Amino acid sequence: MLELRNITAGYDTGTVLRDVSITVPDNAVVALLGPNGAGKTTLLRVASGLLKPRSGQILIDGEDVTNLKPHQLAKRGVCHVPEGRGIFPSLTVTDNIRLQAPPGNFKASLKKATSVFPRLGERANQVARTMSGGEQQMLALSYAYVGNPRVVLLDEVSMGLAPKIVEEIFAYLHDLSKSNISQLLVEQYVGQALQLADYVYILDRGRISFAGEPGEISEETIMNSYLGSLAS
């Protein structure tokens, strides 16, 4: 279980998150929704160790891991698929997977990635930057399958993709949710995120404004809260 407890964090320009607490239980999908600029990406960066919080704690199974570096958190099973994909654009598909595979596990990882995403198998020797947006996103998502993580932090993985590819991506996330890997999902497709999620948090201007199960809140209420936030 991954827990962010009473997190306050921000940048030189100011505080972004104030006293934010969220829990990602084992084998659960947690959707983190909220309007632009609410602090969702910032919260994922705190969870993966890229941004140190000013106060608060990160806990894995109750153990305080707040001071661990990103690569140490990755070793503990936290896999971050950042906005903008986080792949190595000048490397081939195969080399990207090689870098993500656990030591000594490259061949098995390549096999796993290409069985989940056959398109990656067809493009194994292609340089990542020359692939379509959807293919690049599959490569980024394959990290969640090959690295053997416990929790995957997914930052707007559907961003900028055609509706058909978005559908495919959600189908993969659905598959992923059947394995014993948890997801913390930041998504602009609120309806799809609600369908997939076991728990939902809404972040508004750096604070949690709703925490509960998807059945407790409608897509319409969420969209209205986005509009309210923009208007004020």
Ligand SMILES: Nc1ncnc2c1ncn2[C@@H]1O[C@H](COP(=O)(O)OP(=O)(O)OP(=O)(O)O)[C@@H](O)[C@H]1O
């Ligand atoms: N590296 C940075 N330096 C300074 N300010 C930043 C930095 N990154 C983000 N911010 C600011 O922090 C606030 C929250 O940004 P963040 O990207 O976390 O929001 P978000 O909820 O993910 O938004 P979006 O849905 O638009 O991606 C914004 O006001 C943003 O301008």
